[in-house]
Amino acid sequence: MWSNTQHRMKEEDLIIGCVREDRNCQKELYKRFAGKMMVVCLRYANNRMEAEDMLQDGFIKIFDNIGKFKMEGSLEGWVRRIMVNTAINKIRANKVRFEEISDVSENFQDHDKNVIDRMSEQDILDLINKMPQGYKYVFNMYAIEGFSHKEIADSLGIEEASSRSQYAKAKKYLQYQIIKLEKINL
Amino acid sequence: MTNNQFEKQIADKLNQYEVQPGDGMLDSIFEKRAIKKKPVGMARLFFAAAIIAVTVSVYLYNENGSNGSNDFIASSSGTAMDNKNPETQAQPAHVKSEGLNQAADKNSQLATVSKPGPDKARHVATSGKRQVTEPGQGNRNIVAVRATENVSPLAKDIGNEHTGRTGNDMFAGDNGDNIANRFFDVSSKNRPNIESMQDKGNSHLYVYHSVKESVLDANTFSSLPFSPLSKFSASYELENENKLANHAPEVKTLSRTSRKPLFIDMLYIPILTSAGANGNPGVQDYANSIRRNSFNAQYGVRVSVPICNRISVFSGLFYQEQSNVYNGTITKPEEVTRVNTIITYINDPVGNVQQVITKETVKIMENKETSYDYKNTYKLFQLPLGLSYNFGYKKIDFAFNTSALINMFSNSKGSSLDMEHNSTNGFASSGKYVGIGAGFSVMSAIKVSPRFKLIFEPGIQRFNINSMKAGNNINEKVFNKQLMIGLRYSLF
Numbered sequence: 001m002w003s004n005t006q007h008r009m010k011e012e013d014l015i016i017g018c019v020r021e022d023r024n025c026q027k028e029l030y031k032r033f034a035g036k037m038m039v040v041c042l043r044y045a046n047n048r049m050e051a052e053d054m055l056q057d058g059f060i061k062i063f064d065n066i067g068k069f070k071m072e073g074s075l076e077g078w079v080r081r082i083m084v085n086t087a088i089n090k091i092r093a094n095k096v097r098f099e100e101i102s103d104v105s106e107n108f109q110d111h112d113k114n115v116i117d118r119m120s121e122q123d124i125l126d127l128i129n130k131m132p133q134g135y136k137y138v139f140n141m142y143a144i145e146g147f148s149h150k151e152i153a154d155s156l157g158i159e160e161a162s163s164r165s166q167y168a169k170a171k172k173y174l175q176y177q178i179i180k181l182e183k184i185n186l
Numbered sequence: 187m188t189n190n191q192f193e194k195q196i197a198d199k200l201n202q203y204e205v206q207p208g209d210g211m212l213d214s215i216f217e218k219r220a221i222k223k224k225p226v227g228m229a230r231l232f233f234a235a236a237i238i239a240v241t242v243s244v245y246l247y248n249e250n251g252s253n254g255s256n257d258f259i260a261s262s263s264g265t266a267m268d269n270k271n272p273e274t275q276a277q278p279a280h281v282k283s284e285g286l287n288q289a290a291d292k293n294s295q296l297a298t299v300s301k302p303g304p305d306k307a308r309h310v311a312t313s314g315k316r317q318v319t320e321p322g323q324g325n326r327n328i329v330a331v332r333a334t335e336n337v338s339p340l341a342k343d344i345g346n347e348h349t350g351r352t353g354n355d356m357f358a359g360d361n362g363d364n365i366a367n368r369f370f371d372v373s374s375k376n377r378p379n380i381e382s383m384q385d386k387g388n389s390h391l392y393v394y395h396s397v398k399e400s401v402l403d404a405n406t407f408s409s410l411p412f413s414p415l416s417k418f419s420a421s422y423e424l425e426n427e428n429k430l431a432n433h434a435p436e437v438k439t440l441s442r443t444s445r446k447p448l449f450i451d452m453l454y455i456p457i458l459t460s461a462g463a464n465g466n467p468g469v470q471d472y473a474n475s476i477r478r479n480s481f482n483a484q485y486g487v488r489v490s491v492p493i494c495n496r497i498s499v500f501s502g503l504f505y506q507e508q509s510n511v512y513n514g515t516i517t518k519p520e521e522v523t524r525v526n527t528i529i530t531y532i533n534d535p536v537g538n539v540q541q542v543i544t545k546e547t548v549k550i551m552e553n554k555e556t557s558y559d560y561k562n563t564y565k566l567f568q569l570p571l572g573l574s575y576n577f578g579y580k581k582i583d584f585a586f587n588t589s590a591l592i593n594m595f596s597n598s599k600g601s602s603l604d605m606e607h608n609s610t611n612g613f614a615s616s617g618k619y620v621g622i623g624a625g626f627s628v629m630s631a632i633k634v635s636p637r638f639k640l641i642f643e644p645g646i647q648r649f650n651i652n653s654m655k656a657g658n659n660i661n662e663k664v665f666n667k668q669l670m671i672g673l674r675y676s677l678f
Binding site: 001023026027034035036038042043052055056059060063064089092093094100116117119121122124125128133134143144156158159162171174175179 | 192193195196197199200201202203204205206207208211212213215216218219597598599600612613614615616617
């Protein structure tokens with residue numbers, strides 16, 4: 001309890017410091033979240049360079065708007081949301097193409113439940129990045145960020161039904177790729 | 187494993203994962219923030235252009251207004267009292283009748299009247315609009331025309347006849363604006379009464395009459411060291427003066443060059459859109475075969491300023507969500523593989539009659555029908571730059587408006603035809619793109635109050651949307667048939 005309070009206080013100090021443009025506090029905030037946010041950006045970007053651009057823009061927004069953060073919620077959640085929005089804006093500025101790929105038929109449920117646990121995070125990240133763009137964005141936004149299909153449809157400028165179908169296919173595709181990778185590893 | 191577990195596992199795994207960005211990232215963030223300037227986006231440029239258009243219009247209007255004021259001073263201020271001139275003293279009615287023009291400073295008021303005093307009969311014949319006042323009352327009888335309008339020839343007659351000097355001479359060294367302000371520095375209680383008003387089309391004439399005595403007493407003669415009116419003891423010819431008082435003021439249609447109003451139109455525009463495709467021969471014919479009409483709505487503000495007698499220029503800013511609908515079935519010949527089965531029988535001496543099945547694969551062209559139903563939407567800001575030809579009939583204003591349209595599109599989203607796979611691909615872009623177009627409309631404006639008119643303006647517009655830049659595989663050409671409905675506010 002004490003450590004939580006202490007941590008909370010530190011977070012508040014950090015925010016206040018960032019509002020005052022204290023360089024040390026900004027560095028601390030960056031160190032605290034840069035690694036996780038880089039993963040967020042990598043999930044949306046086509047390559048590392050693009051991800052770093054997203055990260056940079058996201059942190060600029062975070063530092064510019066840190067004063068608007070209400071101390072009620074989690075700072076990480078707020079930072080993550082800004083980063084995701086930045087990434088989405090970036091991909092929207094580019095052309096988003098929703099491609100169809102041939103159906104995959106293998107049933108994931110038939111396989112080992114712990115297959116994901118056995119996989120490394122980097123492997124999962126790579127599999128997500130190998131998905132077609134449309135699949136990747138919808139899967140990221142729905143499965144990981146927790147957006148609703150309506151929000152996804154509004155953000156990406158597609159129909160809600162398209163978001164649902166893209167997600168279903170993306171999930172199936174990812175499961176298939178996971179099984180394939182597992183078989184190769186075996 | 188349930189579906190939710192799968193997502194949760196992936197999310198948990200990735201949310202805990204960290205990848206450190208490259209070195210120097212933080213420094214570049216600080217650097218970028220330090221030199222960060224707000225980019226001048228297209229939207230800002232667009233608004234700036236609209237504001238400039240409005241500002242220029244207002245400037246032109248004001249410029250014109252101040253010219254009008256000067257005209258007034260030049261023509262109406264040419265009269266002054268010269269108490270030292272016995273001839274002037276012998277013409278009390280003249281001096282009194284021009285009392286309203288005594289807005290000049292003390293020196294001006296004491297300027298010499300160079301022309302010998304004409305006889306009263308002549309003066310009456312010239313001015314023709316006097317009211318009779320009792321001596322010593324300080325009453326001033328005048329026809330005054332609002333500063334921005336043409337001054338009645340009467341006022342010029344009055345001024346020049348008695349002084350032989352021009353208004354500019356009289357007020358040499360004084361600021362014209364000050365004079366005008368002094369002249370019109372009347373609070374609501376002292377404001378001149380409107381004697382008559384006439385409207386026809388875009389022309390408006392207000393004739394003011396009979397300024398209140400208190401205004402003149404207080405403002406005009408306060409600086410004199412004596413009471414000028416007490417010197418005028420001659421009797422009046424009431425008969426003639428009464429004729430003048432009853433003389434109806436001459437109503438004159440004002441020319442636009444001397445008085446330019448500013449019209450501000452607030453418009454709502456229902457639109458029937460026909461969109462078509464171009465820019466991609468492989469797809470455009472198919473897209474055009476399924477294009478449909480759609481309803482859109484636009485709203486915005488337009489400002490117009492007359493530049494000469496019947497011509498005015500206008501600009502403004504409009505916004506709409508343009509949506510182009512495609513719905514229908516496309517029939518396309520396609521190569522399909524067909525397997526033909528040929529059954530033959532052979533008479534085998536050993537096995538008797540046997541059936542032989544031969545399958546041959548052939549490729550044939552077959553018409554394939556695919557149904558499509560989608561729409562492409564764009565946010566559209568439109569800046570028209572146009573010319574109007576204006577005319578009036580009875581109390582209705584008419585205008586032919588023609589304009590060049592500068593369009594800015596953003597938030598493009600929709601679908602593009604994929605004829606190879608007989609399907610559509612989605613596209614979305616928040617990029618901002620500029621296009622041009624042209625418009626033509628016929629305006630009719632009906633007066634509903636002195637300053638407001640109701641506008642009905644059917645028209646057409648034609649412009650292109652460069653949606654290939656936004657990810658579509660065709661550009662869209664838009665033909666809008668529209669009816670502008672709105673209110674015109676006239677600013678004078």
